Amino acid sequence: MPELPEVETVRRGLQPALESARLTSVEARRPDLRFPFPERFAERLTGARVEAVERRAKYLLMPLDTGETWVTHLGMTGRFSIERRGDAEAPGRFHNAAPAEDRHAHVLLETDGGARVTFFDARRFGYMGLIATAKLQAHPWFAGLGPEPLGPEFTAAHLLRRFAGRARAVKPLLLDQRIVAGLGNIYVSEALHRAGIDPRAAGGSVTPVRLKRLVEAVRAVLEEAIQAGGSTLRDFSNAKGELGYFQHRFRVYDRANAACPKPRCRGVTRRIVQGGRSTFYCPVCQR
DNA sequence: CCCACGACCTGTGGGC
DNA sequence: TGCCCACAGGTCGTGG
Numbered sequence: 403m404p405e406l407p408e409v410e411t412v413r414r415g416l417q418p419a420l421e422s423a424r425l426t427s428v429e430a431r432r433p434d435l436r437f438p439f440p441e442r443f444a445e446r447l448t449g450a451r452v453e454a455v456e457r458r459a460k461y462l463l464m465p466l467d468t469g470e471t472w473v474t475h476l477g478m479t480g481r482f483s484i485e486r487r488g489d490a491e492a493p494g495r496f497h498n499a500a501p502a503e504d505r506h507a508h509v510l511l512e513t514d515g516g517a518r519v520t521f522f523d524a525r526r527f528g529y530m531g532l533i534a535t536a537k538l539q540a541h542p543w544f545a546g547l548g549p550e551p552l553g554p555e556f557t558a559a560h561l562l563r564r565f566a567g568r569a570r571a572v573k574p575l576l577l578d579q580r581i582v583a584g585l586g587n588i589y590v591s592e593a594l595h596r597a598g599i600d601p602r603a604a605g606g607s608v609t610p611v612r613l614k615r616l617v618e619a620v621r622a623v624l625e626e627a628i629q630a631g632g633s634t635l636r637d638f639s640n641a642k643g644e645l646g647y648f649q650h651r652f653r654v655y656d657r658a659n660a661a662c663p664k665p666r667c668r669g670v671t672r673r674i675v676q677g678g679r680s681t682f683y684c685p686v687c688q689r
Numbered sequence: 690c691c692c693a694c695g696a697c698c699t700g701t702g703g704g705c
Numbered sequence: 706t707g708c709c710c711a712c713a714g715g716t717c718g719t720g721g
Binding site: 404460475477478479577586587632633635 | 712713714715716717
Binding site: 436477478479506523524525526527568569570574677678 | 691692693694695697698699700
């Protein structure tokens, strides 16, 4: 589900409950998500102190005082909720089922600070790992990742180098986490629209000037989305059950056959399929 | 290497 | 109302 802005929103929600807290109770209620849980997963987490709550690309990273880092990828539908121990079952909230009765509540944790943290994932495309912190960067999940789109290494020069000679369309190239890490289907469509670039254009054909516009558009849309608490399509919420609202500011995503929102553009937005995934764009102002 | 596609899994919304 | 299909924010493996 979540792209970088949603993962960052989750990170910010988890931080107050988990950073510096000790995990007093951990239960994995099934043997696997997308992949099997690590060996003795609950035992290795129980008693550990969480030193920080960080994000790399779409991964949540929680380095522990045991020397390992607890890594979570939310996949398409993964989410966390936080309650205070002893809370009534959060009546009236977006997610109001008691976690233990929810068939998709896969990991239950408690902290010495009195928080109950639950991980849900209906489709189970998410996954968790425990990786030696000193070897994190060399781990296959991280070794090949491209730069953070909000970091200093994500530049027009970087894209120029990585797109050179590529016949593949720019849209699927931007979804490749080895080129830039954290974008997904929504924000790629949004950034290409803002930059006025045709998603079908061959990567290697995009000029440096346009790549610079693209880099700026990616940064802008991600920053605005983080500011808005991410986007809520079907079921995304932050850890407190609050909805993101950036979906109201989509310019093209999920808006096929609507008037292009760009000032003075007379185009109508279209939905096409690239690499099996929907792309939304305006054929008039994206060339 | 490059690329498109199916697979993984469940839920939901729209059309009939 | 009810059923069925298409599609969903992500990646990974396969095969051409």
